[in-house]
Amino acid sequence: MAAFNKVILIGNLVSDPELKQTNSGIPVTSFSIAVSRRFAKQGDPVQADFINIVAWRSTAEFITKYFTKGKSILVCGSLQSRTWTDQSGQKRYSTEVVDEEVSFVEKKADNAAGGAINNSAPSPYSSSPKDVAFEEMSTDDDLPF
Template sequence: MLNRSILIGRLTRDPELRYTPAGVAVTTFTLAVDRPFTNDKKEREADFIPIVVWRQAAEACANYLNKGRLCAVEGRIQVRSYDNNEGRKVYVTEVVADNVKFLESANRDSGQQSNSRDPFAGDGKPIDISDDDLPF
């Protein structure tokens, strides 16, 4: 038998980090995943899939992911149930992640460029380089 799910999508809200009474980290978030087709109005629809991440990966997700970030999740689909306050049984379907990959840098929306990667990034002003600075 096989139960594997691989999803790529964007977070609909910031992840929520909690700890079990035993001190185990658990993070939850919802991933919006586009459907591969359009509806009658030629609009794309999405599925909103709850994700659960445990232990060290949970802490990393809580620290580095936020609303709108693109990520890939690999895991298994799990269905659980509980009785709500009204005594009705509620079923929850979620993906328990084994692996989460961050597909965008953390500062993609901040409007700041990292000068450590691109020495020519700047404000458009000419770069002052003398002939003595050139290696040829």
């Protein structure tokens, strides 16, 4: 059976990401993003889910250089569960998104770090059928099949 594990999230960083290194010198950062739920009962405040993210190598370096607390971020990765034993001997479980790709969400003028991609460009396609002019096509009577 084929497997597919892809997660795409847009949210805001809960705190400044901090770059660390493993014992073998590989850059890594772990952080959380707040992702607003799409629907809320009328009159209720919007709820958010807090998702743990881990990024490695150049992606970790990029995130810690250009993203800060409160900034919007787009994360593409895979969901991973792991277990470990903490210092007191308790078995712990964690589920997190392993970040494979990251992108700016805010407009360039809104991002103090600079270099952001402006994702607000208008679509080159019209969504209104009245704006499209169609020519009448001849019948298909002369087609050889």
